[in-house]
Amino acid sequence: MHGMTAVTAVTVQNSLGVEDFAEVPSNIVTAQIRAVTADMGAGAAKTGMLATAEIITAVAKTLGDVGIGRDTAVPFVVDPVAASMHGDPLLREEALEAIRTELLPRATLVTPNLDEVRMLTGVEVTDAESRRAAAEALLALGPQWVLVKGGHDSGPRCVDLLSDGTAHLEFDGPRRDTPHTHGGGDTLASAVTASLARGADVPAAVEEGKRFIERCVAEAYPLGGGIGPVSPFWRLADEA
Ligand SMILES: Nc1ncnc2c1ncn2[C@@H]1O[C@H](COP(=O)(O)OP(=O)(O)OP(=O)(O)O)[C@@H](O)[C@H]1O
């Protein structure tokens, strides 16, 4: 598996928070996507921080042009990154509507955390019933599947709900007692996308991603004075 990246923004951040960011011009974002897909192709794609409505519009159009999205052979995962875990914005305010209207209808899977669920739908998740209501509200925006992640919930278990409106699958694991979960959502969405690229269906890809991120959280470490990163390096230790 070979990951390729189109850079959308340069952030100024560390374990304590995001101080600033500068977006990449949208024509350069488009050109990056075209360059790698034309040359090497893509088995699946995922978005992370998109910063502005202009970049979201450019990405949505370009993915349509190159044949990536829910009704194509190439699955598309939207991680609707809106803020860092410190609460610092990573998306200009007006861009939320572009995620709703331009990106979600093209998504094979959308993976919001509970803050992003509230921002996108207005639903406050507090229990299993509101988690189901949130999934329904997100599905009404057009993605094929939604994964409502439970990392920001409380309680001894981290429950992520996957739904396509017919199947409602709970991915449940123990909550690790650690503050160091920086990059957890990004790592989960990337692992799910990699699994989709290898040909897994969405439930199997989420199962694989959830088991992967559980190990990454278990191996997270303190770094800097704030929130340390989850670690995928257990893979290397396991293989050694
Ligand atoms: N303390 C924890 N122990 C075990 N699993 C966790 C923990 N925190 C989060 N997870 C899992 O990590 C994944 C990411 O969930 P979360 O809701 O934290 O996403 P996120 O807010 O987008 O992540 P982040 O902001 O850390 O990048 C989910 O599968 C969630 O269940």
Ligand SMILES: Cc1ncc(COP(=O)(O)O)c(N)n1
């Ligand atoms: C460029 C970029 N993308 C995503 C996140 C969210 O990650 P987290 O919620 O762990 O801060 C981030 N901080 N920076």
